[in-house]
Amino acid sequence: MAMQMLPPDWPGNFWAHWAIFAVAILVFVLLMVMVFIWFERRALAVMQARLGPNRAGPFGLFQSAADALKLLIKEDIVPAKGDKLVHWLAPVVAFVPVVLIFAVVPFWGGAILADLNIGILYIVAISSVTAVGIFMAGWSSNNKYSTLGAMRQVASVVSYEIPVVLSVVGVVLLAGSLSMQQIVAAQDIPFILLQPLGFLLFFCGALAEINRAPFDLTEADSEIVAGFFTEYSGMKFGLLFLAEYGEALAISAIVTTLFLGGWRGPLLPPFLWFLLKVGLVFFVIVWIRATVPRLRIDQLMALAWKFLFPLALLNLLITAAEILFWPAVSLWVFVPINFAVMIILVLLWSKFFKLGWGKVEV
Amino acid sequence: MKFERYGLGIAKGLSVTIRHLLRRPITTQYPEQRLNVSRRIRGNELIWNKDKCTGCGTCAKACHIGAIHISTSTNLVDNKYEVQKYEVDTGYCIFCGLCVEACPFEALFLSYDYECARYRRNDLFQDREKMVETSERKVSGYFYPGRAAKLPRQSLLVDNDRGKRNGR
Numbered sequence: 001m002a003m004q005m006l007p008p009d010w011p012g013n014f015w016a017h018w019a020i021f022a023v024a025i026l027v028f029v030l031l032m033v034m035v036f037i038w039f040e041r042r043a044l045a046v047m048q049a050r051l052g053p054n055r056a057g058p059f060g061l062f063q064s065a066a067d068a069l070k071l072l073i074k075e076d077i078v079p080a081k082g083d084k085l086v087h088w089l090a091p092v093v094a095f096v097p098v099v100l101i102f103a104v105v106p107f108w109g110g111a112i113l114a115d116l117n118i119g120i121l122y123i124v125a126i127s128s129v130t131a132v133g134i135f136m137a138g139w140s141s142n143n144k145y146s147t148l149g150a151m152r153q154v155a156s157v158v159s160y161e162i163p164v165v166l167s168v169v170g171v172v173l174l175a176g177s178l179s180m181q182q183i184v185a186a187q188d189i190p191f192i193l194l195q196p197l198g199f200l201l202f203f204c205g206a207l208a209e210i211n212r213a214p215f216d217l218t219e220a221d222s223e224i225v226a227g228f229f230t231e232y233s234g235m236k237f238g239l240l241f242l243a244e245y246g247e248a249l250a251i252s253a254i255v256t257t258l259f260l261g262g263w264r265g266p267l268l269p270p271f272l273w274f275l276l277k278v279g280l281v282f283f284v285i286v287w288i289r290a291t292v293p294r295l296r297i298d299q300l301m302a303l304a305w306k307f308l309f310p311l312a313l314l315n316l317l318i319t320a321a322e323i324l325f326w327p328a329v330s331l332w333v334f335v336p337i338n339f340a341v342m343i344i345l346v347l348l349w350s351k352f353f354k355l356g357w358g359k360v361e362v
Numbered sequence: 363m364k365f366e367r368y369g370l371g372i373a374k375g376l377s378v379t380i381r382h383l384l385r386r387p388i389t390t391q392y393p394e395q396r397l398n399v400s401r402r403i404r405g406n407e408l409i410w411n412k413d414k415c416t417g418c419g420t421c422a423k424a425c426h427i428g429a430i431h432i433s434t435s436t437n438l439v440d441n442k443y444e445v446q447k448y449e450v451d452t453g454y455c456i457f458c459g460l461c462v463e464a465c466p467f468e469a470l471f472l473s474y475d476y477e478c479a480r481y482r483r484n485d486l487f488q489d490r491e492k493m494v495e496t497s498e499r500k501v502s503g504y505f506y507p508g509r510a511a512k513l514p515r516q517s518l519l520v521d522n523d524r525g526k527r528n529g530r
Contacts, residue, residue, distance in 0.1 A: 050388070351368070
């Protein structure tokens, strides 16, 4: 496949490149978040035999814009006994890393703000900062629900970071590079076929990190009001909400880049392929939200440490062994092998998965 | 060997939700689309037939809320009562229908309407002009099966026929 690559400083000037892509990324994130919120509400509604928002504009397309406007003009309430500075700072700390992630996401060949040679490591590092912002939000609200939600968030992020990173390492081993561009370039076979177990682990872990259902117990509305959101209103609530969906968008983009071949695909222009794949991944996220009930906190922790973590280690070991001992073989050979390995391992681990020495129901 | 615990359960659930994508939404978009209410609905107003009423006051006695006010004068020429005032405070009315059942002359009915919210309490008073049966203020079939037979059939959310759901 011929790869259309733009030069790394595409319009020819470093600063022009920087300015154009910075603006483009901001617009992309804000626009896609609005589209995603609309899309999630509509898709979820259809799956529940409802209609979803359909009043503002055709098919309710302007609903997110109307909601954003409403949030902008709402009163900004700060709890009287809260930590005002931290309360003000938290949404910013939560949102900025989400935008920063997109600096290394390749939209198509060469269309990338900075092709860091440690791209995926940068993403792992920067995306964890969001947890700090969320913990700040929970702490500064001076509210038991906020604090509980924030503590659950930190616990889940710290636990799920490990299987996520370990499953990313499998991809990095296959691609031989940490750069997002190189990872896409290496995917003549999409890595979801070569790393099915890695994909499964990464997807589960990523869902937990961004608090999407079924791991949304940090903002479980039936237990702890709205978690760390509880004391927020107005634009600060809007920013936290934006960070939430920005993370979902980022995870969709990262899954697309790491496992689904990024912007590569036949016929259609690369950017359209990228958007299509991102949309597909987000649809799966919504689909899972419509299906699976919420986990308890002990189930969440057990899943991370007893299920995903050992499987991620084994996946890493098997991938490394394959690359080390059969470097010359065509990669297609590994597709059936890895699928078989995935099925066997998942069945085996499900068999022995227990909570509280078997005294607590799974 | 059962595979529900090994991921099959989740797969089954996912297939259920994806099949719901093809389902028709159950929602009725209220002001534009309306369901036909039950033909025997105890609607939010009373409807009074001035000609049939003899002013006996049975309805007022049957009303345990005391929402019906009736006062009559004697017409010595025709040897009968004439209704001077007939008022219902629908703010107190609980729409039990006892007055309708008590009326010996088929002069009192419950209405077929259910959109009777008002901005002021005073507007909830129905005096004799507001109690006449008109094309907007229809009579419900409550306690009068003959009337019920003339009203459109009730439509339900589970009705598949979309036309049936929209129509009035």
